[in-house]
Amino acid sequence: MAKLFVRETSGLVKKVSLLDATMLNVANMGAGLATFIGISPYIVKGAVLWIASILTFLFTLPLVFLYTYFISKIPRTGGDYVWLSRKLNGPLGAIMGIALAFNMPPYFALSAFFSVSAINAVLLTIGTLNSQPYLIGLANSVFTTNNAFLAYGLAAFAFLIIILINILRPKWGYTLTSALGVFSLLGIFVAILVLVFNISNFHVAIQPFLKDFNLTAQPYSGPTFSLPATFYMIPYFASFAYIWLYAGPAVASEIRSKNGIRYNLILGSLLTLIFITIPFFLMDFAGGYGFNFSLYPTYTYNFWTVSIALANNYALEWFIGISLIAWEFFVMAFGVVVFARYVFAFSFDRLFPEIFSRLNKQGSPAYAHLLDFAVTLVFLAFPIISPNGYEALYSYTPLAIAYLILVSIAGVRQALSERNLGMIISAVLSIAFLGFMGYEAFTNPYFGVITDNGAPYWPGIAYIVSLIGLGAIIYISSYLYRKSKGIDLRLVYKEIPPD
Numbered sequence: 001m002a003k004l005f006v007r008e009t010s011g012l013v014k015k016v017s018l019l020d021a022t023m024l025n026v027a028n029m030g031a032g033l034a035t036f037i038g039i040s041p042y043i044v045k046g047a048v049l050w051i052a053s054i055l056t057f058l059f060t061l062p063l064v065f066l067y068t069y070f071i072s073k074i075p076r077t078g079g080d081y082v083w084l085s086r087k088l089n090g091p092l093g094a095i096m097g098i099a100l101a102f103n104m105p106p107y108f109a110l111s112a113f114f115s116v117s118a119i120n121a122v123l124l125t126i127g128t129l130n131s132q133p134y135l136i137g138l139a140n141s142v143f144t145t146n147n148a149f150l151a152y153g154l155a156a157f158a159f160l161i162i163i164l165i166n167i168l169r170p171k172w173g174y175t176l177t178s179a180l181g182v183f184s185l186l187g188i189f190v191a192i193l194v195l196v197f198n199i200s201n202f203h204v205a206i207q208p209f210l211k212d213f214n215l216t217a218q219p220y221s222g223p224t225f226s227l228p229a230t231f232y233m234i235p236y237f238a239s240f241a242y243i244w245l246y247a248g249p250a251v252a253s254e255i256r257s258k259n260g261i262r263y264n265l266i267l268g269s270l271l272t273l274i275f276i277t278i279p280f281f282l283m284d285f286a287g288g289y290g291f292n293f294s295l296y297p298t299y300t301y302n303f304w305t306v307s308i309a310l311a312n313n314y315a316l317e318w319f320i321g322i323s324l325i326a327w328e329f330f331v332m333a334f335g336v337v338v339f340a341r342y343v344f345a346f347s348f349d350r351l352f353p354e355i356f357s358r359l360n361k362q363g364s365p366a367y368a369h370l371l372d373f374a375v376t377l378v379f380l381a382f383p384i385i386s387p388n389g390y391e392a393l394y395s396y397t398p399l400a401i402a403y404l405i406l407v408s409i410a411g412v413r414q415a416l417s418e419r420n421l422g423m424i425i426s427a428v429l430s431i432a433f434l435g436f437m438g439y440e441a442f443t444n445p446y447f448g449v450i451t452d453n454g455a456p457y458w459p460g461i462a463y464i465v466s467l468i469g470l471g472a473i474i475y476i477s478s479y480l481y482r483k484s485k486g487i488d489l490r491l492v493y494k495e496i497p498p499d
Contacts, residue, residue: 012077012253012344013363018260018267020174021248023181025268027334028247030240031275032188032327033111035303036118038240039233040280040296042446046226047233048289050281055230056237057273062429063404064245066411068265069423071249073414074496075261078345079249080407082496085349088410090493091479094351095471100246100403101342102375102467103396108159108335109379115158115328116151119143122321125305128212130314152380158329159380162336163373170364173337180330187323188275191307194320195282198310202286209309213300220290235440239397239447241272243404243437247334250341279303336372343368349492351478398441398449399464405434 030038043049067080076082078097085093120143127135142150166173198205210216223229248255248264255261283292283303295301304324311317344365347357360366411427441447448460479489 012359014254014256015171016174016251016254016256016260017178018255018257018264020178021251021255021260021264022267022271023178024247024251024334024338025245025264026181026185026271027177027330028244028338029242029268029272030244030327030331031272032184032324033331034237034240034276035188035279036121036324036327037299037302039236040292040302041299042233042236043293043296044229044232045293046223046229048225048230048284049233050277050284051225052230052233053237053273053277053280056234056242057269057277059234059433060238060242060269062426062433063243063408064265064269065426066408066423066430067245067249068262069420069426070407070411070414071252071265072261075249075252075255076345076496077251077253077341077348079252079341080246080403081342081345083414084403084407084410085493086496087414088406090490091475092406093493094346094349094475095468096403096406097342098346098351098471098474099399099467101339101346102470103399103403104335104339104342105372105376106379106396106463108332108339108372109155109376111328111331111335115325115332116143116154118325118328121300121305122308122324125209125308126314126317126321129209129309129317155380156377159332159336159373159376162329162333163369166336166340167360167364167366167369168362170362173333173364177330177333177337180326180333184323184326184330185271185275187320187326188279190316190323191304191320192278192282194307194311194316195279195286195303199282199286202310203291205310205312206287206306209306210295210301215295215298215301217291218294220293222290222293224289235437235444236446237276238437239441241276242269243400243434245269247338250338336369339372340365340368343371350482350487350489351474396463397447398438398460399467401434401437401441405431405438408434 040049070083071079074083074086081093081097081100085097120139123135123139123143127133127139141147143154144151162173162176165176245265248268252261255264280303283306287306292301304320308317308320311320343352344357346352347354347368356368356371357365358367408427408430411430412424415421415423415427442449444450445452445457449457449464451457475489482489
C-alpha cells in the first residue's frame with residue numbers, strides 16, 4: 001500500500017495512465033476549438049494557416065522539452081508552481097502560481113459559455129442543410145450567446161455535473177476527460193476523412209452550404225503565401241494551443257509510470273500539431289487559398305461546418321457535430337481536474353487553508369473542486385454583466401506568457417546548476433520566443449490588453465493586475481498568519497513537496 005500513495009500525508013494515488021495524462025494536455029491545447037472559430041477568422045493576406053501551425057509547434061518545442069525536463073526531475077502535484085517556487089524564488093513562485101491558477105477559471109468559463117456557440121453552429125448547420133426549422137429555431141432562440149442568462153445556466157449546469165463526478169468518483173474525472181478526448185479526436189479525424197473524400201469535387205459539393213447561408217466567395221487579390229504574414233499568425237496559434245503545457249505536470253505525482261511522466265507532453269503536442277495542421281492544410285488544398293480567405297472571416301465557414309456540410313449523411317453530420325460540442329466539454333473536464341491540483345498544492349504548502357488539501361472518502365480534493373466551481377461561476381457572469389464582458393477574460397494569455405518566462409528562467413538556473421547544456425539552450429530559446437509573444441500580447445488587440453486603436457484596454461489590464469494582486473495578498477496574509485503561529489513560510493520552499 002505504501003507504494004500506491006503519493007505520500008502518506010497526501011492521500012493522492014498513482015492511478016493516472018499515459019493516456020489520461022496525454023488527454024489532459026490535448027484538452028489544455030484545444031486543437032478542435034482552434035480549427036473552429038478560434039483562429040481562421042483572424043487570417044491576414046498571405047498567411048498560410050497550416051504552415052503557421054507547423055512553425056508555432058517548432059518554436060514552442062524548446063518549451064515542451066523544458067517542461068518535460070522539469071516534470072521528469074520534479075514530478076509533483078502543482079507542476080510548474082513547484083518548479084518555479086523551488087528553483088527560482090519562493091514568494092515570487094507563490095504569487096505567480098496563484099495568479100496562474102486563478103487565470104484558469106476564465107478560460108474554463110469561456111469554454112463553458114462558448115459551448116453554446118458550438119451547439120448553435122451545429123444545430124444551425126444541420127437544420128439549414130436538411131430544411132429542419134425546429135433545429136434552426138432552437139439555434140436562434142435557445143442555444144445562442146445572445147440569450148446570456150440561459151447560456152449561463154446551461155454552462156453552469158454542465159460544469160456542476162463535471163465537478164460532482166470529480167468529487168464523488170475522482171478516478172471517473174480522469175476517465176471522463178480521456179473518454180471525451182478520444183471521442184473528440186475521433187470526431188475531428190472523421191471530419192478530416194470527409195474533407196479528403198470531397199477534395200476532387202469540393203467546389204461543387206460546397207455550393208448548397210454557401211447558398212443556404214448566403215455566403216459568396218469574393219475574388220481574391222494578393223499573395224497566396226507571405227512569410228511575414230504567416231509569422232504574424234504564430235502568436236494566435238501559440239496563445240490558442242501550443243504554449244498550454246501545465247495540465248500533465250499539474251498531476252505528475254499521480255502518474256503511475258515513467259513513460260507517462262516522460263511522454264505525456266510531447267504526445268499531447270504532437271497530437272495537437274496533427275489535428276490543427278491537417279485540417280487547415282486540407283481546407284487550402286480543397287478550397288484554394290483565395291476561396292477560403294474570403295469566407296473565413298464570416299465565422300460561419302470553418303473546418304467543422306464545412307465537414308458537416310460535405311458529410312452528405314445525416315448520421316455522419318450529427319457525429320461530427322456532437323464531436324465539436326464534445327471539445328468544449330473536454331476542456332471543462334480537464335480544467336476541473338487540473339485547477340484542483342494547484343489548489344491542493346497551495347494548501348499543502350500552507351498558502352491556503354488546510355481544508356483544500358483534505359480528501360473525502362473517495363480520495364477527492366472536494367473543497368478544491370468546490371472553490372473551482374465558485375470562481376468559475378463568478379467569471380461566467382462577466383458576459384451577463386456586460387455584453388462584451390467576456391473580452392476581458394481573453395487577457396489570460398499575457399499573464400500566462402509572463403509566468404512561462406519565469407518558468408524558463410527557473411529552467412536556466414536549474415540547468416546551469418547541473419551543467420546541462422541542452423536544457424540551457426532550450427530554456428534560452430523559450431525565453432526568446434516568449435519574449436516575442438510578450439511583445440505581441442501587449443501590442444495586438446486580440447490578446448485583450450489594448451484596443452483596436454492602440455489605447456489601453458483597461459478591463460483587460462485590471463484583470464491581469466487583480467490576479468497578480470490576489471497572489472500577493474494571499475502570500476503576504478499567509479506569511480503573516482503562519483509567522484504568528486511560529487512557522488516561517490519561506491522555509492517551505494527549501495524542500496520539494498507537495499508530492
